[in-house]
Amino acid sequence: MEDLYQEQASFAGGVQPGTPVDRVPETAVASGINTAFRDIGSGLSLLGCRPGLTAVNTTALGVSVGGDPHLDFARLYTYDTGSTYTNYLAVVNRNGKLYYKNPNNTFTSELTLPAGWGYASGTKCFSAGDVPIDGAVFNNRLFLIKQSATRELRSFSGTTAVPWGLLPPSSAVVTDVGSGVNLPAGTYDVATTTYHSTTGAESNLSATTTVTITAGERIQIVITPTQAEASLYTHVRVYLRQQSTQSRFYLVSSLGTGGNITMPAYLSSTTVYVDLTQAQITAQTTQSPLGTENTPPPTDAKFVCVFGRRLLVADERNVYWSRQDKPDNFPPLNFEPIETGEGDTITAIYPFSDQVALVFTSTAIWGIFGNSPDTWTIKAIDHTIGCLSHLSLVEFDGKLGWWSDAYGPVVYDGNTITKLGERDLGRDLYTSALNLGRMSYSWAGHDAKYSRVLWAVPALGSSRNNRLLAYNYQVGRFESEQWDPMPAASLSMGYSSDDSLKLFLGSDKGHLFYFDETIRNDGVPSGTVTGTFTGAASISTISGTGFYTTGDGLTGRWVLILDTEQRPVAKVEIASNTSTTLTLATTLTTLQVGPTYTYYIGSPDLRLSTRAYDMGRTFFRKRFDRLYLHVSSPLNGAQAVYLTTQVNFETRGLVNATSLSLGGALWDATTSLWDSSLWVGTQNIKKRLPLFTPATNLQVTLYQSTTNQDVVLRTVGLLAGVQSDRNYA
Numbered sequence: 001m002e003d004l005y006q007e008q009a010s011f012a013g014g015v016q017p018g019t020p021v022d023r024v025p026e027t028a029v030a031s032g033i034n035t036a037f038r039d040i041g042s043g044l045s046l047l048g049c050r051p052g053l054t055a056v057n058t059t060a061l062g063v064s065v066g067g068d069p070h071l072d073f074a075r076l077y078t079y080d081t082g083s084t085y086t087n088y089l090a091v092v093n094r095n096g097k098l099y100y101k102n103p104n105n106t107f108t109s110e111l112t113l114p115a116g117w118g119y120a121s122g123t124k125c126f127s128a129g130d131v132p133i134d135g136a137v138f139n140n141r142l143f144l145i146k147q148s149a150t151r152e153l154r155s156f157s158g159t160t161a162v163p164w165g166l167l168p169p170s171s172a173v174v175t176d177v178g179s180g181v182n183l184p185a186g187t188y189d190v191a192t193t194t195y196h197s198t199t200g201a202e203s204n205l206s207a208t209t210t211v212t213i214t215a216g217e218r219i220q221i222v223i224t225p226t227q228a229e230a231s232l233y234t235h236v237r238v239y240l241r242q243q244s245t246q247s248r249f250y251l252v253s254s255l256g257t258g259g260n261i262t263m264p265a266y267l268s269s270t271t272v273y274v275d276l277t278q279a280q281i282t283a284q285t286t287q288s289p290l291g292t293e294n295t296p297p298p299t300d301a302k303f304v305c306v307f308g309r310r311l312l313v314a315d316e317r318n319v320y321w322s323r324q325d326k327p328d329n330f331p332p333l334n335f336e337p338i339e340t341g342e343g344d345t346i347t348a349i350y351p352f353s354d355q356v357a358l359v360f361t362s363t364a365i366w367g368i369f370g371n372s373p374d375t376w377t378i379k380a381i382d383h384t385i386g387c388l389s390h391l392s393l394v395e396f397d398g399k400l401g402w403w404s405d406a407y408g409p410v411v412y413d414g415n416t417i418t419k420l421g422e423r424d425l426g427r428d429l430y431t432s433a434l435n436l437g438r439m440s441y442s443w444a445g446h447d448a449k450y451s452r453v454l455w456a457v458p459a460l461g462s463s464r465n466n467r468l469l470a471y472n473y474q475v476g477r478f479e480s481e482q483w484d485p486m487p488a489a490s491l492s493m494g495y496s497s498d499d500s501l502k503l504f505l506g507s508d509k510g511h512l513f514y515f516d517e518t519i520r521n522d523g524v525p526s527g528t529v530t531g532t533f534t535g536a537a538s539i540s541t542i543s544g545t546g547f548y549t550t551g552d553g554l555t556g557r558w559v560l561i562l563d564t565e566q567r568p569v570a571k572v573e574i575a576s577n578t579s580t581t582l583t584l585a586t587t588l589t590t591l592q593v594g595p596t597y598t599y600y601i602g603s604p605d606l607r608l609s610t611r612a613y614d615m616g617r618t619f620f621r622k623r624f625d626r627l628y629l630h631v632s633s634p635l636n637g638a639q640a641v642y643l644t645t646q647v648n649f650e651t652r653g654l655v656n657a658t659s660l661s662l663g664g665a666l667w668d669a670t671t672s673l674w675d676s677s678l679w680v681g682t683q684n685i686k687k688r689l690p691l692f693t694p695a696t697n698l699q700v701t702l703y704q705s706t707t708n709q710d711v712v713l714r715t716v717g718l719l720a721g722v723q724s725d726r727n728y729a
Contacts, residue, residue, distance in 0.1 A: 002721065002722040003719065003720070003721050004615040004616070004617065004622065004719070004720045004721065004722060005615075005717065005718070005719050005720075006613050006615045006616065006717070006718050006720075007628075007715060007716070007717040007718075008026065008027070008610065008611075008613075008715065008716045008717075009044075009714070009715045010027045010043075010044040010045060010046075011027060011028065011029055011037075011045055011046055011047040011713070012027050012037075012040075012043060012044055012045040012475050012477065013025045013026070013027035013028025013029075013477060014028055014029075014032075014037075014424065014472070014475065014477025014478045014479055015028065015029055015030075015031060015032040015035065015424070015477075015478050015479065015480055015481050016028045016029070016030060016424055016611075017030065017031050017425060017426055017429060017481045018424065018425050018426015018427065018428070018429060019426070021609075021611055021612040021649065021699055022611070022612040022614060022618070022649070022697055024611035024612075025611075026611075028477070028611065029047065029608060029609060029610050029611060030609045030610065030611050030612070030699065031481065031607070031608070031609040032047060032479065032480045032481060032607075032608050032609075033480065033481070033482045033483075033484070033605065033606070033607035033608070034049065034050045034480060034482070034483055034484065034485075034604055034605045034606050034607065035047045035048070035049070035050060035470075035479055035480045035606060035607075035608050036048060036049065036050040036051065036452075036470065036472075036479050036480065037472050037474075037475055037479045038712045039712070040472075040474055040475060045475055046712050046713060046714055047479070047608060047712070047713050048606070048710065048711055048712035048713060049520050049604040049606045049704060049710050049711060049712075050470070050480065050483055050485075050604065050606075051450075051515045051516055051517045051519070051520075052485070052515075052516050052519035052520050052521045052522055052523075052602070052604065053485050053486070053505065053513040053514070053515060053516065053519075053521075053522045053523045053602075054513060054514055054516040054519060054523070054525075055511055055512075055513050055523045055525060056101065056105050056504075056511070056512040056513060056514065057107060057510075057511055057512055057551070058511075058550050058551025058552060059510075059551040059552055060509060060510025060511060060552055060555075061091065061093055061097075061099055061107065061510045061511070061512065062093050062095060062097035062099060062110055062510070063093070063095065063510050067093070067095040067097075067128075068093065068094035068095050068128060068130075069093060069094070069095075069508065069509050069510030070093060070094035070130075070489045070506075070508040070510070071091055071092070071093050071489045071490050071506025071507060071508070071510060071511075071512060072092055072093065072094050072130075072132075072133060072489050072490060072506070073090075073091065073092040073133040073135065073144075073490055073506075074089060074090065074091050074092075074490040074491070074492035074494070074504060074506045074512075075089070075090045075135045075137075075142070075492055076088075076089055076090075076137075076492060076493055076494050076495075077089070077090045077100070077137055077142045078137070079140060079158045080140050081158070086102075086103065086158075087103050087494070087495035088100040088101065088102065088103075088108075089101035089492060089494035089495070089504060089512075090135070090142055090144075090156075091107075091490075091506060091512060092125060092126065092133055092144070092146075093510060094128060094129070094130060094489075095124070095128045096121055096124040096125055096126035096127050096128045096129070096146075097110050097124055097125060098110065098111045098124075098125035098126075098144075098154075098156075099111065100159065101494065101504075101512060103495050103497065103499070104497050105496060105497040108159060110124075111125060111156065111159055111161065112124065112125070112161070113125065113154075113161045114161065114231040114232075115231070116227045116228060116230060116231025116232075116266065117161075117163075117228060117231050117232055118227065118228045118231075119152070120150065120152075121152060125144070125154055125161075126144075126146040126148070126152050126154070127146070127148055127152060129146075129148060131146055131147050131148050132146075132147050132389075132390070132391065132440060132441060133145065133146045133147070134147070134302065134303050134304050134390055134391075135304065136304045136305050136306050136311070137306070138306045138311055138327050139199075139325065139327055140157065140158075141155055141156060141157050141162070141199065141327070142155065142156045142157075143155050143164060143304050143311065143327065144156075145301055145302060145303070145304055145313070147302045151299055151300055151301060151302065153165075153297060153299070153301065155199075155327075157198050157199060160198065162196060162198050162199050163196060163199075163201070163232045163233065163328075164296070164297060164327075164328060165201070165295075165296020165297050165328045165329075165330070166193075166194045166195070166196060166201055166202060166203035166232070166233060166294070166296065166328060167194065167203055167204075167296065168191075168192065168193055168194060168203040168204050168205060168206035168207075169192045169193070169194055169203075169206050169223065169225065169229060169236055170206070170226060170229070171223075171224045171225065171226060171229075172192045172206060172221055172222065172223050172224075172236070173221070173222040173224070174190045174209035174211060174219065174220070174221050175211065175219075175220050175222075176211045176212065176213055176214075176217045176218070176219060176220070177217060177218060177219075177220040177273075178216060178217055178218075179216075179218060180213070180215075180216050180217040180218030180275050181216075181218075181275055182218075182275050182276055182277040182280070183213055183217065183218050183219065183274065183275045183276060183277075184213075184242075184277075184278050184281075185213055185214050185215050185217075186212070186213060186242060186243065186244050187210060187211070187212045187213075187242075187243045187244070188210070188211055188212075188213060188219060188240060188241065188242055188243065188274075189208045189209070189210050189240070189241040189243060189249065190208070190209050190210075190211065190219060190221065190238065190239070190240055190241075190274070191205040191206050191207070191208045191209070191238075191239050191249055191288065192205070192206045192221070192223070192236055192237060192238055192239065193205055193206065193236070193237045193239070193288070193289065193294075194229065194232075194233040194235070194236060194237075194263075195233065195234065195235040195236065195237050195260055196232075196233055196234050196235070197234045197235060197260065198234070199328065201294075201326070201328035201329070202237065202289060202294055203289070203294055204289050204291075204292055204293070204294045204295060205239060205249065205288055205289055210243075218273050218274060218275035219240075219273065219274040219275075220271060220272075220273055221238055221271070221272050221273075221274070222269055222270075222271045223236050223261065223263075223264060223269060223270045223271070223272070224264070224268075224269040225263055225264060225266065226266070227266045229263065230263055230264065230265055230266040231266070233263050234260075234262070234263055235256065235260040235261055235262060235263055236256075236260075236261045236263055236270075237251055237259055237260060237261065238251070238252045238255055238259070238261065238272065238274065239251055239252065239288040240252050240274060240276075240281070240284070242281055245281070245282070246281075248287050248288065249287065249288035250281075250284035250285065250286060250287060250288065251284060251286035251287075251288065252274055252276070252284065253284060253286060254276070254280070255272050255274070256272070259286065291331075292331060292332055293323060293329060293331045294323075294326075294328070294329040295329065295330050295331060295332055296328065296329075296330065297311075297313055297320065297322070297328075297330045298313065298315060298318075298320055298330065298335075300315045301313035301314065301315055301320070302314060302315055302316065302346075303346065303348055303349045303390055304349075305349050305350055305351050305357070306351060307321075307351040307357040307368070308321075308324070308354070308357075308371050308372065309324050309325050310322045310323070310324055310325075310327075311327035312349055312351075312357060313330075313349075314338075314346045314349045314359065315346070316345035316346055317337055317338065317339075317345065317346065318335045318336065318337050318338065318346075319335060319336050319338060319346070319349060319359055319368070320334055320335040321334045321335075321373060322334070334373065336368075336376075336378055338359055338361065338366055338378075340361055340363070340364050340380075340383075342361075342363060342364070344361045344362040344363045344364065344386065345361060345362060346359060346360065346361055347360050347361055347362050347386065347387045347388065347389070347390060347440075348360040348387045348389070348390035348393055348402070349390075350390075350393050350395075350400065352367075352400055352412070352414065353414070354371060355369060355370065355371055356368065356369055356414070358381070358400070358412075359378075360386060360387035360390075360402070361386050361387075362386045362387070362388070362405055363383070363384070363385075363386040363405055363406075364380060364381075364382060364383045364384070364385070364386055365380070365381040365382045365385060365386070365387070365412075365417075366378060366379065366380050366381060367379060367380075367381045382417060384406065385404045385405070385406060385407060385410060385417055385419075386404060386405040386406070387402045387403065387404060387405070388403050388404065388405050388436075388439040388440060388442065389402075389403055389439055389440045389441065389442045389443070391441070391442060391443045391444065391490075392442045392443060392444045392455060393444060394444035394445065394446050394453050394455075395446070396446050396448070396451075396453055396473055397451070397473045398413070398414075399411050399412060399413045399414075399473070400412045401420075401444065401453055401455075401471075402444070403430075403439065403442055403444070403455055403457065404419075404421075407419040407420075407421050407422045407430070408420070408421025408422070408425060408429065408430025408431075409421045409425075409430070409455055409469065409471065420471065420478070424477065424478050425469070425478065425481060429481065432460065433459065433460055434457055434458060434459060434460055434467075435458040435459065435460055435461065435462055435463065438458040438462075438463050439457065439458070441458070441465065442455065442456060442457045442458065442465060443455070443456045443465060443488055443489075443490055443491040444456070444491060445488075445491025445492060445493065445503045445504075445505070446493050446503065447493070447502070447503035447515060448493065448501055449500070449501060449502070450472075450517070451472055451473050451474035451475075452470060452471070452472050452473075452479070452503070453470075453471045453472075453473060454468045454469065454470055454471075454483070454488075454491060454503065455468065455469045455471070456468045456487075456488035456491055457469070462487075464487035464489075464508055465487050465488045465489065466484060466486075466487040467482050467483075467484065468480075468482065468483035468484065468485075468488060469481060469482065469483075470483055484558075484571070484605070485505075485522040485523075485558070485602075486505075486507055486509075486513075486522060486523070486556055486557065486558060486573075487507065487508050488505045488506070488507070489506045489507060489508040490505070490506035491503065491504070491505055491506070492504050492506075494514075496514055502514040502515065502516075503515045507556050508556070509552070509555055509556030510552075511523070511552070511555075511556060519708070520604045520707070520708055520709060520710045521601075521602035521603070521604070521707045521708050522557060522558065522602040522603075522604075523554075523556070523557050523602055524548055524554065524557060524601055524602035524707065525548060525550070526548055527546050527547050527548035527549075528544050528545060528546040528547050528548075528601075529600060529601045529602060529707040529708065530598065530599060530600050530601070530706070530707060531544040531598070531599055532596050532597060532598050532599070533596070533597055533599065534594065534595070534596055534597075535591040535592045535593055535594055535595045535596070535597055536591065536593055537589065537591075537593055538587055538588070538589055539584070539587065539588040539589075539591060540583070540584055540587040540588075541581050541582060541583050541584065542559065542581070542582040542584070542599055543580060543581055543582075544580060544581075544582070545579065545580055546579060547577050547578070547579050547580065547581075547582060547601075548577075549577065549578065549579050552576075553576065553577045553578075554574045554577045554582065554601060555574060555575065555576055555577070556573065556574070557573075557574050557601060557602055558571055558572065558573050558574065558601075558602070558603075559571070559572055559573075559574055559582060559584070559599050559600065559601050559603075560599065560600045560601075560603040560605050560705055561588070561591070561597050561598075561599050562597065562598045562599070562600070562705055563595065563597060564595050564596060564597075565642075566598070566640065566642045566703070566705070567642060567644075567703065568605065568607070568703060568705060569590075569591070569597075570588055570590065570591070571605070572584050572585065572586050572588060573585040573586065574601070582601075600705055600706060600707045601707060602707050603705050603706070603707050604704060604705070604706075604707070604709070604710070605704075605705055606702070606703065606704040606705075606711065607701070607702075607703055608701065608702045608713060609646075609699060609700070609701040609702075610699055610700045610701075610716055611699065612646075612649065612697040612698065612699040613697060613698055613699070613718050614696060614697040615718065615720050615722075617722060618696070618697075619696070619725050620696065620722050620723070620724065620725050621694055621695070621696055621722075621723045621724050621725070622694070622695065622696065622720040622721060622722055622723060623692065623693070623694050623720060623721045623723055624647075624691045624692070624693050624694075624695060624698050624718060624719075624720045625690070625691060625692055625719045625720060625721060626688055626689065626690060626691060626717075626718070626719040627643075627645070627688070627689040627690075627691055627700065627716075627717070627718060628686070628687070628688050628689075628715070628716070628717030628718070628719070629643070629686070629687045629688075629689065629700075629713075629715070629716060629717075630684070630685070630686045630687075630713075630714040630715035630716075630717075631684070631685060631687075631711050631712060631713055631714060632683055632684040632685075632711075632712045632714055633683050633709070633710045633711050633712060634683065634710055635683070635708075635709060635710050640704070640705070640706045640709065641702055641703065641704050641711055642702070642703040642704075642705070643689070643700065643701070643702055643703075644700075644701045644703075645691065645693075645698055645699065645700055645701070646698070646699040646701065647693060647695035647696075647697065647698050647699075648695050648696055648697060649697070684714075694723065698718065698720075700716055
């Protein structure tokens, strides 16, 4: 009988769940749940446990009685204070409240709007509701749009709300009065604007008032603002045109400070007078806004981005652009319709480069090419690939990725669109396995330090983004088809307290976390993380001692249930807890009555299935004699790894739970797997496991379920003997 040996020492091919297990490439694995690339280098990579989650806040953010804790939006906002830069992470919950995470991982108080603005949301940033939000940072300001039925457009300068777009004064009264000294007799046109000193934004001119002055008269302007005007704007400006000598309006710079008249308080008035000499009239140089060039952004905008030193916004059919460096001013003619001929609507806009802005519809991609509206050209890039969620757009390594309608995750490099989902994941994963009705809420996040992109999507039957797909662009492959530490209501890159960039996850329970490569648990800072209980027909609570209770305790964390053979049989969310009782969000009714079950809170829950090894002899039956396994861990001590094998495409457990003690010299006299001490190096172990089973192919599955433990798969080897090419049905 011919002996065959096959070994896999690199897993740089990533996970290939859409490929038949016996056709998976030699450096890939068939499936990886909660796996991540480790020790990447020289075109090789290992696979091990994914990073854990470290909690930023222990109490749900901004939730009052009846409030919704979902952290639906997060965006990095670096603010220039004038003397330093502050790296905020703006976070909005579903109740409509906005907070900033400070660089030291504390939170600001709620950022509110002045009551006098008169917005439907009151003093909250937004109205409550399960509605997507978009945002951009430009000119040191944060711009946000909540896509409510009546759009909600907001702008902040640092922690201060400022209006996004200004309307002209509605109540300035202009008359000619006596007591004039200098103003030449004649006919004058007077108009006013509103102005905001923080943003430098100005409105269009108000309606023009024409007055005729005789000798000894002057012009009186009485400014009496509405409540909204008094709250929204800081100043009023007065513009004058002498009909006999001027074709344009000019700012009366002698009024107020440099022409800026402080906006009076609500229910108050300010009266100013124009009594200029002819020389002073001629010397005015600041021209008024021209026509409607300072019109506010369109009120039905849904999306926003920055391109060519302009703010771009889009509704479902049109793309609009602001004046250069003036994000408050959108001339009414500054728009282009995106007509696909298919009736689909705009779903996202994004600046791919200095020369190209991308406009996505549900089934196509269009490009705005050029760096100025005078030279822009708009043309289709692809008519077959669209975008399902503006929140799924993610820029990395000079490329842009998003979740498409037809192919799941895709990547564009400026020339070619690579269909990652079709290539690596299989069509079923991004079609029938997901809740397509909630894909417009799917998110993407970028972990630059580890060259990783995550897409958070809702699994079939769920409205929550409870499935995270991990793509590593250094390797160019998916390192996992599913991370499930907890549902991700939002994802964003941000700065942590150590000044490093990290990937943050906003949960739907109101807590913010960041992915932490130094831990292997999900949001459990301390306390008991494991124990046992006796199975029953219905399990709604788990009893123990020493559970973490600070703030909201373990709310929103997940508990993994293992059977007596240490196999995962259930994973359920924790609704609430005391120091002695976990209350489950879902009652367990599938456990057997009587057996002892083990639970782990915040488990890394690694589940890795190799390809089906056929030893290069597809049609020959083999006797698989030995399984060789080389694993390692950054942690010393027992690392409980459970192994099973599957033969001939059928699940069949052949190896029972195996505890691998990772350390220096290893003896295995009990099972006689090794006959002498073998030095394998610190935190490493090599195991030889007997199989002695006939099959044409064999697949290995590893589970690592223990909280705060880690494992890295380094090498898998199989020794087999060829028996026959006869079909043993």
